[in-house]
Amino acid sequence: MSKRIAVITSGGDAPGMNACLRAIVLTAHRFHHTVIGFKHGYNGLINDEKIEFTISHVQHIIQVGGTILKSARCTEFTTPSGLDTAVDTLIANEIDCLIVIGGDGSLRGLEKISQVWQGQTIGIPGTIDNDLSGSDNTIGYQTAIDTALDSIDKIRDTADAFERIFLIEVMGRHAGFIALASAVASGAEQALFPESIEDPHLELESIVQHVESLRKLKGKSSFIMVIAEHLWPGGVNDLAETLTNQIGIECRPCILGHIQRGGAPVAYDRILATKLGAYAVECFEHGETRVMVGEINAKQVTTCLSETFNVQKQLDPYLVKVQQDLFDIVKTLDAP
Amino acid sequence: MSKRIAVITSGGDAPGMNACLRAIVLTAHRFHHTVIGFKHGYNGLINDEKIEFTISHVQHIIQVGGTILKSARCTEFTTPSGLDTAVDTLIANEIDCLIVIGGDGSLRGLEKISQVWQGQTIGIPGTIDNDLSGSDNTIGYQTAIDTALDSIDKIRDTADAFERIFLIEVMGRHAGFIALASAVASGAEQALFPESIEDPHLELESIVQHVESLRKLKGKSSFIMVIAEHLWPGGVNDLAETLTNQIGIECRPCILGHIQRGGAPVAYDRILATKLGAYAVECFEHGETRVMVGEINAKQVTTCLSETFNVQKQLDPYLVKVQQDLFDIVKTLDAP
Amino acid sequence: MSKRIAVITSGGDAPGMNACLRAIVLTAHRFHHTVIGFKHGYNGLINDEKIEFTISHVQHIIQVGGTILKSARCTEFTTPSGLDTAVDTLIANEIDCLIVIGGDGSLRGLEKISQVWQGQTIGIPGTIDNDLSGSDNTIGYQTAIDTALDSIDKIRDTADAFERIFLIEVMGRHAGFIALASAVASGAEQALFPESIEDPHLELESIVQHVESLRKLKGKSSFIMVIAEHLWPGGVNDLAETLTNQIGIECRPCILGHIQRGGAPVAYDRILATKLGAYAVECFEHGETRVMVGEINAKQVTTCLSETFNVQKQLDPYLVKVQQDLFDIVKTLDAP
Amino acid sequence: MSKRIAVITSGGDAPGMNACLRAIVLTAHRFHHTVIGFKHGYNGLINDEKIEFTISHVQHIIQVGGTILKSARCTEFTTPSGLDTAVDTLIANEIDCLIVIGGDGSLRGLEKISQVWQGQTIGIPGTIDNDLSGSDNTIGYQTAIDTALDSIDKIRDTADAFERIFLIEVMGRHAGFIALASAVASGAEQALFPESIEDPHLELESIVQHVESLRKLKGKSSFIMVIAEHLWPGGVNDLAETLTNQIGIECRPCILGHIQRGGAPVAYDRILATKLGAYAVECFEHGETRVMVGEINAKQVTTCLSETFNVQKQLDPYLVKVQQDLFDIVKTLDAP
Incomplete structure (x- = not known):
């Protein structure tokens, strides 16, 4: 019927x-x-x-x-x-x-x-x-990751050319799915997402340390950090300014915004x-x-x-681990 | 150590x-x-x-x-x-x-x-x-599908503009994974892959029937068939020629080839x-x-x-069913 | 009115x-x-x-x-x-x-x-x-070049991975505009288009020579030739077979076809x-x-x-010259 | 030598x-x-x-x-x-x-x-x-336009879906080349660039009027304005807020930023x-x-x-005229 x-x-x-x-x-x-x-x-x-x-x-x-x-x-x-x-x-x-x-x-x-x-x-x-x-x-979701990735790949070109630090804010409301996936896929040097940090401000020192360690390594020219929206108080613009002041190297913020929603x-x-x-x-x-x-x-x-x-949906635990492991390699590298 | x-x-x-x-x-x-x-x-x-x-x-x-x-x-x-x-x-x-x-x-x-x-x-x-x-x-695999899809989307533009039939050969050796996925994703009117047919030649009549049925439907302008490589004896060029002769409407063959392998x-x-x-x-x-x-x-x-x-890897059975169901809708449409 | x-x-x-x-x-x-x-x-x-x-x-x-x-x-x-x-x-x-x-x-x-x-x-x-x-x-025209280029870039990945020779046929009816532009833009090692050759068959020996010279050069891994459609008697498939037989290295043909027409x-x-x-x-x-x-x-x-x-439209003469000059560099390289 | x-x-x-x-x-x-x-x-x-x-x-x-x-x-x-x-x-x-x-x-x-x-x-x-x-x-330059265009096309999807107003800031330092070209190519409803306006603040009323006129038209669902960087005092975020307050419809700002520099x-x-x-x-x-x-x-x-x-380089005068003409059509449309 x-x-x-x-x-x-x-x-x-x-x-x-x-x-x-x-x-x-x-x-x-x-x-x-x-x-x-x-x-x-x-x-x-x-x-x-x-x-x-x-x-x-x-x-x-x-x-x-x-x-x-x-x-x-x-x-x-x-x-x-x-x-x-x-x-x-x-x-x-x-x-x-x-x-x-x-x-x-x-x-x-x-x-x-x-x-x-x-x-x-x-x-x-x-x-x-x-x-x-x-x-x-x-x-x-998969399209949004690829769209974010396409932009991050482009920013990497400039980051490499200028050996600069870029902080890239991606969408994801209260979950780190896009941030984690696009960070791993782009080979970003760092990723910040709700599930990865407890108190953003406590993280600042560790972020600064990580950036500085990685940039000291010979041949490491650019540094890209992917950040979930709504994560950092004051947003990515504020974080970029804070880091610039603390590290003394110019950090550029970039908000991908609504381009992540559209497209075929x-x-x-x-x-x-x-x-x-x-x-x-x-x-x-x-x-x-x-x-x-x-x-x-x-x-x-x-x-x-x-x-x-x-029910809270969980990130892929192995992907979280892999991202963390790749992140930790810098410490290995530092030990002479 | x-x-x-x-x-x-x-x-x-x-x-x-x-x-x-x-x-x-x-x-x-x-x-x-x-x-x-x-x-x-x-x-x-x-x-x-x-x-x-x-x-x-x-x-x-x-x-x-x-x-x-x-x-x-x-x-x-x-x-x-x-x-x-x-x-x-x-x-x-x-x-x-x-x-x-x-x-x-x-x-x-x-x-x-x-x-x-x-x-x-x-x-x-x-x-x-x-x-x-x-x-x-x-x-x-996922990149190859998206690459094939990108090309099929482009061919769809011309197929629509000319209300033409295109036969598109995709890679996949002896399995229909790329053919099935790119056919469903592109909204292709038909897909031929090893798992879908027993004897290609027995299929010819049913293919011709399907093409003709679909083209009779008002508003249906173009027709795209995705075919796995090595499937049709003589290849897609031969099938296009055979169909052109049998249906009397020009069928264009297109072999995507090695572009499916490369790219970021x-x-x-x-x-x-x-x-x-x-x-x-x-x-x-x-x-x-x-x-x-x-x-x-x-x-x-x-x-x-x-x-x-x-061990032979199986295609996603629900995707095979969905492709077949969408394919069968034409018969529903035909019954006045 | x-x-x-x-x-x-x-x-x-x-x-x-x-x-x-x-x-x-x-x-x-x-x-x-x-x-x-x-x-x-x-x-x-x-x-x-x-x-x-x-x-x-x-x-x-x-x-x-x-x-x-x-x-x-x-x-x-x-x-x-x-x-x-x-x-x-x-x-x-x-x-x-x-x-x-x-x-x-x-x-x-x-x-x-x-x-x-x-x-x-x-x-x-x-x-x-x-x-x-x-x-x-x-x-x-500009879209067609970029579409062809996108495919040639992808084929380059495989050509590089396999150190192989690819012959790529692009559209262009009786003029070499797309062939010349996409060859220069892709850094193709050779381009054949109506304005560039008088008698295709006389060219064969020079093509073979060029391919062999370039492949002898240390570090030169892949070889891409862009060819205008309708140029070679028997088409690019025939040319690939002829070259394979003469050079003894496998040449792969690739016809871009109708994907060059479509797309945004x-x-x-x-x-x-x-x-x-x-x-x-x-x-x-x-x-x-x-x-x-x-x-x-x-x-x-x-x-x-x-x-x-x-009135016959002319190719950009400086682009023809540049393509020829880059092509000739191989001779310079060969002279020890 | x-x-x-x-x-x-x-x-x-x-x-x-x-x-x-x-x-x-x-x-x-x-x-x-x-x-x-x-x-x-x-x-x-x-x-x-x-x-x-x-x-x-x-x-x-x-x-x-x-x-x-x-x-x-x-x-x-x-x-x-x-x-x-x-x-x-x-x-x-x-x-x-x-x-x-x-x-x-x-x-x-x-x-x-x-x-x-x-x-x-x-x-x-x-x-x-x-x-x-x-x-x-x-x-x-041409790559930057296409990159900006790719993003604007994506934003158009969301703008259409939500019937929303988007203000998109593109690069271009003190010249409107990217803004003009990407606005015309994307079919943007409005473009603001240095050569197009004398005093930004005097323009505000005319902008508001234009947005309101166009949105009154039946079937006109989304509205995209492309703005050259450094043009509006306070930037595109400020303009979006001002417009939102004046029109009463939410305007979303979007800064394309460094993604315009990179890419193949x-x-x-x-x-x-x-x-x-x-x-x-x-x-x-x-x-x-x-x-x-x-x-x-x-x-x-x-x-x-x-x-x-x-020497100051001039924008293509016919393109400026065409952009202005398409912009003026709204006035024609308004007259019942």
Whole structure:
């Protein structure tokens, strides 16, 4: 029997959201279901702003960055009356299932709807931050790393040419996934991320020491430190100034910012988005609800919605160790 | 106690081989071991052509494609006297451990050395083909997919502009990993790979039918088929000609070829290469031998060398299903 | 007074065609003119298949490869009755001016229409081949070079790793623009293009000699030759086989093919396309006809249509000399 | 007769500097001259830190970003005694000609040396800023535009997804070349550069008006403004805050920074660098001195050193007009 699936993209946009929409629409078509997209995240539910997807809408979007459904923050949705309005819209449109592609805030919203609405609810992890439990990778994460890496590689050219110190701030909200991965991949001399340090200010002395040790080594010309956003009080500009004053060598700050969100998704994210979009529709078909779909150890799984944002996701412990080991080599080098 | 580790890169080059060399040299340094690189694959062992790696050799190579150690096929090594000479070189250089970064042919070679030489032997999966058991991904595979994808995206522009059929041949030797992944990621209308078809010639009629069905659909303008190399008798040029004759619409063949091997590795491969390089040295430290290091379900593991090339590695079954499902949608569409 | 401008994209697609369409529509809007796009090149005129462009059609296409107007070869148009039908369509749609974005074949078509139709006709050079007189660069040419270069850089990685010889065929129809530029930019050891050789077969001995000389030089590991398409009898595959037999070292052929056509245009082409699109509308406004717009020495100019395809465009003579000089250095090196 | 050519790269690094070094070394080799590179810009002359280039040094650097000769600011060189020391080094090393690749500050330094040293002096325009008279393009400029464009395209994805306003600061010191080109190429809704505005503060009202007009238009979702660095008092962060307060819509600032300097040069810069490097050596051969080599209207020319930095280089007037025209269309659109 044909049913009606609603879908929104919510929160910060992530490369691969469009590939995921495409997979949802194509797979729903296979089951003869209708897909209605609501625009601008939860605002679309409040304002009943929608589009009924046909296959031609999604035929050429697998490689497109951003989201054709638009996204937005929605403060009204956080109020009781906002939530009621959203639910009314779902009911008025005779929706059987609401699929939300987004990060932790978006899935919290979906969980709230689940508590007051009878339809099925399915989340899909779409965020560059990779900070949702229930999936080894979130859609957009691998692309964000490669985008950050592309910029860090370019900065390395100038750092090498000038034998300079660069501090590069990458995204990642409250988790160090992007910082750790892009630091290791770029061969950065140091990485600072929430999981790696307890008190930033206590770290300053050790940072200075590390920079100075490494620069004393013959043939070591440039120094790149990758830092997660929101980590250092005052930000990377402040840290650069502090280091410049303490070390006496000019440190340049660089904030990668929103370029990490956009761009065509890499193959990894297109494939993950396609699999999770298809799997979400299959889960709907099997009657699942209040879950997020994900991929763990290359298997498709579902996780209770509340667990995805309440359980802290861990960094790859071996990668943390390797980064630390490479970092420690400088001490070995120093010992004459 | 300081020991001597030999390392070679062998077989087709793969992006990330240099990142792996870097991790081996840095990690060995942490244990105060010496790393000697032999050049041109197994030829370096036969000709005793070597370089003792210092840290400065590997400081700026994490992002460099190809292999600074060079690679080559080595027919002499496949003879008994060639094998003896290689072993003599290892003994003469007082090597404690031989690490080989390469594909299945390279690991077969390492297994042969293991049978006649006392030192430890450790393989690292470095091939774009991803056809080694014992690791979910081989070093270079993700980069090769993204490189193929980049080209297919470009061809899609022309295919769309001309509403044309393109047949694109990708690498992958006897396995469909690259073909399947790049087909799904590019939204290709069809994918042919060894695991997907039994007898190519029996498939022809079904291919023609599929192309014709899809092109009849309103709004469907271009058609891209991704084909694994060595699959079609006569190659993609022959298939294009056959299809052109049978369908009456011009089909263009395109062989991506060696561009899939080169280029800076993507973050995924740099990180995998760094982890496996470090892990190989740690395995040496722990006395392991006749194994390949790998990563399965995000954990570092070792697998018996002979198993890596004797056990057939399976494609992701869900990805095969998704590709098939998306492919089948055309039939749904056709039924009015 | 508001007038009606028809526009088609014709011949091989070129990156920047969409950027040019955008500039035409926006500039026409400034003069309150209407722009009607006919689809599939001259077929659109024959079949009266059209779209009236609004600003929203072109708002997000500046970076899109291919052409949203589609392109195609059109054999019917080359017949007298086809030409008549096309002109009838222009008259029936009350078109005041026909703008054609394309290469030499497309502009020949426009010239034919000019001879039998009263409206104004303006050509815009849109082809990756750069073989039209009347503009220093054609739209798409710089992007094609960078695309070819990107692939050659990747092949260089493998060529270096294996110390191998690669023969790379690039597009360019009957002119050596892409071959010369991509050869110099990639540091290719040799370039063969129509303007550089008289009789390919006479060249063989000199090619063999050059390859052998260069490979004898210590430290010279790889050898890349860039060849224009249609140059060597039997193509690059045949040349590779011949060289392999004569030199005794394996030569690998590589045909870049259609990947050179697609992709997002580089800044240079987007800017050129924007300027020429705007200038074409301004030329219409000033009453010009039977001309192609172009840019020579950074100035916007118009050239008589027939001159653009009848006068042979010359390669940059200094670039030819530099390529030859770098090529000759090997002889200097050889003399001990 | 064999002579000795000194070369330095100075000031901000620019993609293509290595390609230029390669051409200098290869061409000098053709004339049997020796090339000595001094490191870290003018510091190398003061500290006599040098390298004698062989062909193998430059064989694989045509695609490498940054500069293998390193660069640096050099305050000591600006003192009389610093200048004396530099000249002493040139004399002690029996240098016949000093070639400097750099921007206006670097060429000013070369002019100073010219006044007190007998050898020949030749400048090569190497800066991403394109603000030197005497050459239509400087080495690195086209790459910087494409790098900025790549980032702006990515930011556009998020801007579109969120229908947001982004203010993007690009490099360019005191000239608007990068800002104008990257704004037009990205289809930015507005561009602010030194040549476009007289008093930034007077512009604020007009900016606000423009943003508001454009956002009122149906279907206009995102708004990107490209701003040259050092233009707005307080920088782009300050402007974003001011606009956010005045318009009531969140404006996001983004500073592209040093990523614009690095990366592999695009074909245009590799070719320009190769031609100017070769031409500089030929000019030396012909006895020219106190000049900068450049390319104007596709011809190689020399310009008196002092003129290159004293004469203000003009933006492309037609591009300024086109940018202004596209900007003005909004007014047309507003009139119902």
